Amino acid sequence: MAREDGLVAGARTRFSKEYQPKNRGRKPSKLKKWIKQYDISNDDFIAIFTNIIATHTMEELEELTSKENKMKLPVIVGLCISAFLRDMKAGTLSSANSILDRIMGKATQQVNINSSGGAELPANPEERRLLAERIKRELELGKPEVAVKTPPPESK
Numbered sequence: 001m002a003r004e005d006g007l008v009a010g011a012r013t014r015f016s017k018e019y020q021p022k023n024r025g026r027k028p029s030k031l032k033k034w035i036k037q038y039d040i041s042n043d044d045f046i047a048i049f050t051n052i053i054a055t056h057t058m059e060e061l062e063e064l065t066s067k068e069n070k071m072k073l074p075v076i077v078g079l080c081i082s083a084f085l086r087d088m089k090a091g092t093l094s095s096a097n098s099i100l101d102r103i104m105g106k107a108t109q110q111v112n113i114n115s116s117g118g119a120e121l122p123a124n125p126e127e128r129r130l131l132a133e134r135i136k137r138e139l140e141l142g143k144p145e146v147a148v149k150t151p152p153p154e155s156k
Helices: 030-037 042-055 058-064 075-090 094-104 125-142
Strands: none
Touching: 042 058, 042 075, 058 075, 075 094
């Protein structure tokens, strides 16, 4: 009787060190292949999308993404234009922000490491050393005094 799953009885179905699939691993991205083939840089992507979004009206972008024209566009361009159009109609920037973060990278975030008083660290190394010494002395003054045990006086 034939197996319900369509496999031949007794055939090896479990992968092992010796028995491996012919097409191993994840298939390479067509976009990455296209980027490598045409030597496209991040700056090129920025220029392409800036040009598309900044130089076309909403009507022109809608025409670009019509069914007839969408088939002629690279998929990534069609997806990005569609996302920008959806955002413009909805009055949000969520898709646009996601796309721009992926293309251009997220904006740098500044972290303030100043003390709560707002005083900045001195640029001069000697001033920083003196400040560190002063802080160390202040911290030591705040510690409880350690009582020194003295031996009891000897009786005569």
